[in-house]
Amino acid sequence: MSTKRTKMAVLMLGGVLLVAGCGNDKKEEAEAIGSSASNKLPMAITASIYDRGSVPTEEGTYESNRWTKWMNEQSGVEVKWTPIPRNQEADKFNVLVASGQAPELITSYDRNLLSRFVSQGVAQPIDEYIEKYSTSYKEYIQQHPELKPFVTFNGQTYAIASMRNTQAATMIWIRQDWLDKLGLKAPTTVDELIEVAKAFRDGDPDGNGVNDTTAIAMSNAYSAIIDDLFMARGGEWFIEDGQATLSFFTDRYKKALTLRQTLYSEGLVDKEYVTDKNWARQKQLWITGKAGILFDTYNNGPSADFYNSQPDAKLTPLPPLSTEFGKNGYQKEVPNYLLTIFNKDMKNPEAAMKFVDWMLDKGWYNLSYGMEGTHYELKDNVPVTLDSDKLKKEVSYASEYRIVHQQTLTPEFLLARAGSDPVDQMVQQAIGEAITVAQSTEYRKDFPYTPAVDAFTDVSGQFQKKWDEIVTKVTMTPDLDAEWGVAQIRSEWEKLDGSSIEAKVQEWYEQNKADFN
Amino acid sequence: MDTVARGGIPALKRKNRLLYHLRRDRYLYLFLLPALGFYLIFKYSPLFGEVIAFKDFQIMKGIWDSPWAGLKHFRALLSNPDFWQVFRNTMLLNVYKLLFVFPAPIVLALMLNEVRFNGFKRFIQNLLYLPHFISWVVLGGVIVAVLSPSTGIVNTILEKGFGIEPIYFMVHAGWWPVVFTFSSIWQSAGWGTILYLAAMATIDPQLYEAARIDGASKLRQIWHVTLPGIRTTIAILLILQMGQITDVGFEQVYNLQNEAVFGVSDVISTYVYRMGLQAAQYSYSTAVGLFQGVIALILMLTVNKITKAMGEGGLW
Numbered sequence: 001m002s003t004k005r006t007k008m009a010v011l012m013l014g015g016v017l018l019v020a021g022c023g024n025d026k027k028e029e030a031e032a033i034g035s036s037a038s039n040k041l042p043m044a045i046t047a048s049i050y051d052r053g054s055v056p057t058e059e060g061t062y063e064s065n066r067w068t069k070w071m072n073e074q075s076g077v078e079v080k081w082t083p084i085p086r087n088q089e090a091d092k093f094n095v096l097v098a099s100g101q102a103p104e105l106i107t108s109y110d111r112n113l114l115s116r117f118v119s120q121g122v123a124q125p126i127d128e129y130i131e132k133y134s135t136s137y138k139e140y141i142q143q144h145p146e147l148k149p150f151v152t153f154n155g156q157t158y159a160i161a162s163m164r165n166t167q168a169a170t171m172i173w174i175r176q177d178w179l180d181k182l183g184l185k186a187p188t189t190v191d192e193l194i195e196v197a198k199a200f201r202d203g204d205p206d207g208n209g210v211n212d213t214t215a216i217a218m219s220n221a222y223s224a225i226i227d228d229l230f231m232a233r234g235g236e237w238f239i240e241d242g243q244a245t246l247s248f249f250t251d252r253y254k255k256a257l258t259l260r261q262t263l264y265s266e267g268l269v270d271k272e273y274v275t276d277k278n279w280a281r282q283k284q285l286w287i288t289g290k291a292g293i294l295f296d297t298y299n300n301g302p303s304a305d306f307y308n309s310q311p312d313a314k315l316t317p318l319p320p321l322s323t324e325f326g327k328n329g330y331q332k333e334v335p336n337y338l339l340t341i342f343n344k345d346m347k348n349p350e351a352a353m354k355f356v357d358w359m360l361d362k363g364w365y366n367l368s369y370g371m372e373g374t375h376y377e378l379k380d381n382v383p384v385t386l387d388s389d390k391l392k393k394e395v396s397y398a399s400e401y402r403i404v405h406q407q408t409l410t411p412e413f414l415l416a417r418a419g420s421d422p423v424d425q426m427v428q429q430a431i432g433e434a435i436t437v438a439q440s441t442e443y444r445k446d447f448p449y450t451p452a453v454d455a456f457t458d459v460s461g462q463f464q465k466k467w468d469e470i471v472t473k474v475t476m477t478p479d480l481d482a483e484w485g486v487a488q489i490r491s492e493w494e495k496l497d498g499s500s501i502e503a504k505v506q507e508w509y510e511q512n513k514a515d516f517n
Numbered sequence: 518m519d520t521v522a523r524g525g526i527p528a529l530k531r532k533n534r535l536l537y538h539l540r541r542d543r544y545l546y547l548f549l550l551p552a553l554g555f556y557l558i559f560k561y562s563p564l565f566g567e568v569i570a571f572k573d574f575q576i577m578k579g580i581w582d583s584p585w586a587g588l589k590h591f592r593a594l595l596s597n598p599d600f601w602q603v604f605r606n607t608m609l610l611n612v613y614k615l616l617f618v619f620p621a622p623i624v625l626a627l628m629l630n631e632v633r634f635n636g637f638k639r640f641i642q643n644l645l646y647l648p649h650f651i652s653w654v655v656l657g658g659v660i661v662a663v664l665s666p667s668t669g670i671v672n673t674i675l676e677k678g679f680g681i682e683p684i685y686f687m688v689h690a691g692w693w694p695v696v697f698t699f700s701s702i703w704q705s706a707g708w709g710t711i712l713y714l715a716a717m718a719t720i721d722p723q724l725y726e727a728a729r730i731d732g733a734s735k736l737r738q739i740w741h742v743t744l745p746g747i748r749t750t751i752a753i754l755l756i757l758q759m760g761q762i763t764d765v766g767f768e769q770v771y772n773l774q775n776e777a778v779f780g781v782s783d784v785i786s787t788y789v790y791r792m793g794l795q796a797a798q799y800s801y802s803t804a805v806g807l808f809q810g811v812i813a814l815i816l817m818l819t820v821n822k823i824t825k826a827m828g829e830g831g832l833w
Contacts, residue, residue: 274777461795462796
C-alpha cells in the first residue's frame with residue numbers, strides 16, 4: 001500500500017510541477033518578447049487612450065485596430081495603448097500609478113488630476129525634451145502662447161497640448177418645427193423658456209393625439225447649462241466683490257436651483273432622470289420625437305439617427321437666454337485640447353517627442369478624416385466625406401488618438417466637408433450654426449481653471465457628492481426650497497473646513513490673477 | 518492508521534512527533550502546497566499592505582519609505598461624520614439581510630425538498646439559480662426598469678390592480694432599502710438553497726417513516742425532522758454571514774444607488790472606492806477597510822461563541 005501511495009503521490013506531484021512549469025515558461029516567454037522588441041525597436045512608448053466604448057467589434061479594440069497599426073507604421077514609433085474608461089479615469093489612473101503600471105504618456109482633460117500627479121512626482125518636466133528632440137511641436141507652442149498657463153505646473157512645462165478645434169461646448173437645441181406648429185416664438189429669457197416648455201408639454205406638438213410629450217430632454221450637460229444660465233456653475237469659483245466665492249453662495253445659484261425645481265415639479269423634464277444612469281432614456285425621448293428641447297452639447301443634438309427618425313424636424317440652436325442677472329453665453333471651453341504628461345520612468349523621451357511631432361504634422365489629419373479615396377476626397381483642400389456611414393464606423397473612433405492636432409472647426413468647413421448625403425449636410429449645417437451661436441456671447445468664467453489649492457482638491461470629490469445629493473433632493477421635493485438647499489450645502493462646506501479653504505483660494509487668486517486674461 | 522503510528526513511537530516528544538508525521542506523510546503534505554501557496558500569495562502577503570493605514574502613503578516613495586503616521590487616519594475616520602453615516606448604513610442593510618435574506622434560501626429549500634416530481638424540481642431549481650449568474654450591472658438595469666413609475670410592471674400592477682399612485686421606489690429613502698433587500702433575495706436565494714438541499718439529502722429517510730407512522734403531518738415532519746437535520750448547516754452559515762456584516766457587496770450597491778438616496782445607500786465599500794480609488798486617499802481608505810475587518814472579526818468570534826454555547830459545533 002505504501003509503495004502504491006508513493007507512486008501515486010509522485011505522479012500527482014509531477015502533474016503539479018508540470019502545471020507550475022508551464023506557468024513559468026509562459027511568463028519568461030512573454031518577457032523575452034518584450035525585451036527583444038524594445039531592443040530591435042528602441043522607438044517605442046506606452047500611452048493612455050480614453051475608452052469610450054466606441055470601437056466597433058469588427059474594427060478591433062482600443063489596443064489594436066487599423067489606426068493603431070497605421071500609426072505604428074507611419075510614425076516610426078511603436079505605441080502600446082492602455083485604454084482608460086472615459087468616465088472612470090480618476091480611479092483607473094490612480095490604480096495604474098499606485099501600482100507602477102502607468103503608461104509613459106498620460107493623457108487627460110482633467111488638469112486637476114494631472115496636477116496631482118505632478119506634485120506626487122509621477123511626471124517629469126519636459127522643457128529639455130522639447131528643446132532637444134522636437135521641431136514641429138516646439139514651433140507650434142511658440143505660436144500659441146495662450147497654451148502656456150495650461151501646460152505649466154509649478155513654473156515648469158510638464159504637459160503637451162494643442163488648441164481645441166472649437167471652444168464651443170454646451171448648447172440648448174429646440175425643435176423649430178414644433179414652435180412653428182404651435183405658433184410660438186423662440187424663447188429669449190428663462191421665463192419664456194418655461195412657457196414654451198409648458199406649451200410643448202400640453203400642446204401635443206407631435207400631433208399624435210396623445211398627451212405624451214416631455215418638453216425637455218437632458219444629458220450630462222443639463223446641470224451645467226442650468227447653472228450657466230445664472231453664471232453659477234455648481235462647484236466652481238467666482239469673484240464676488242473681489243472675494244473668491246463658491247458658486248453656491250451667490251444669489252444667482254439659488255435662482256438656478258429654483259429653476260431646476262420648477263422644471264421638475266411642472267413635469268417639463270423626465271421625472272425619472274435620476275435613475276437614467278447613462279441618459280439612455282433621454283436620448284430615446286429626443287430621437288423618437290417625444291421631447292422638443294434638448295440640453296446637450298453643440299454637436300450632440302442633430303445626428304443622422306435623429307433626422308432619420310424625425311424627417312420633418314427642423315433643429316435650431318437656441319441663442320443664449322437672459323435672466324434677471326443678465327445674459328450669459330454658453331460654456332466656452334479652455335483653449336487647450338488634451339493635456340499629456342510624461343511619466344517619470346519614461347524609457348525613451350525622444351520617441352515620445354517624435355510621436356508628438358508626427359501627430360501634429362500629419363497623423364491628426366487622417367485620424368480625423370480617414371484615408372484619401374476611401375473615406376474622403378480633397379475638394380479645394382477640404383476633405384469631403386465620401387460615405388458618412390463608413391466614416392462613422394471606421395474613422396470616428398480614431399479621433400481619440402489625436403493627443404495633439406491642428407483641426408479647426410468652422411461652420412463653413414463643416415458644411416464644405418459634408419458629403420452629398422442630405423442628412424449629413426443637415427447635421428453639419430446645424431452643428432455649424434451652433435458653433436456660431438456659442439461664439440456670439442461672452443461666457444463668464446472668473447477662474448480660467450480650478451485653483452491649484454491642495455486643500456480644495458482634496459475635498460472637492462467628497463463635497464461634490466454632498467451637494468449632488470442636496471441639489472437632487474431640492475429638485476425632487478416640492479416642500480424644500482433653494483434657501484434650504486443652499487443652507488445645507490453651506491453646512492456641509494463648513495464641515496470640510498470651508499472658510500479656511502476659501503482663504504487659501506483667495507490667496508492663490510491674488511498670486512495668480514495677473515496671469516488670467 | 519494514526520493510532521498505529523502513535524502506538525509505535527510513544528516516547529517521542531510533541532515536536533518530534535510532528536516532524537515524524539511530516540516526514541512520513543511528506544508526499545501527502547506536498548499536495549497541500551499549492552493550496553497553501555495560494556493562500557500565502559493571494560490572501561496573506563497582501564495583508565502586508567495594510568501597513569499603509571499607519572503611514573502617510575506617498576505613491577512615489579512606496580510603502581516602506583512613506584513616513585509613519587501613527588493612528589492619525591483612525592482618529593480622522595472616527596471623528597468623520599460621513600464615516601459614521603456610512604457605517605450605520607452598512608450595518609442596517611446587513612441587519613435587513615440577516616433578517617430577510619438569510620432565511621429565504623432555507624424556506625425555499627424546504628419547499629423544494631417537498632416537491633416530489635423530479636423533472637419539475639430541477640426545472641425550478643435552474644430557474645432559481647439563474648439570477649446568481651447575472652452581473653449586477655444587468656440586474657440593476659432590470660430592477661430600475663421593473664420599478665419605473667411610468668413604465669415598470671410593478672407600478673402598473675399597483676395602479677391598475679389596487680388604485681395606488683405610482684411610487685418612484687429607487688429614489689425614495691424609505692423604499693430603497695426594501696428594494697435592496699428584495700433584490701438580494703432575488704439574486705442569491707436560489708443559489709443559497711444548494712447547501713441546504715445537500716444537508717437535507719443526508720437526513721435518514723427512516724426518520725420520516727417513523728414520523729409518518731406516528732401520524733405526523735407534512736408540516737410536523739418539516740418541523741421535527743427536516744429542520745433539526747439542517748440545524749448545524751444553518752448555524753455555520755449564520756456565523757459566516759456574521760463575518761460579512763460590515764461588508765455590503767460593492768457591485769450591488771453601486772449599481773442600485775443614485776444621487777437621491779446616497780444618504781441611505783452609501784456603504785463602506787462604495788466609500789472606500791470613492792476615497793481610495795477616486796480621491797487617492799490611500800492611507801485613509803485602508804484604515805477604513807482595516808477598521809471594518811476588525812469589527813467583522815469581533816462579531817464573528819462572538820457569534821461563534823454563542824453558537825457553541827447553544828450546543829452547536831461552531832466553526833472551530
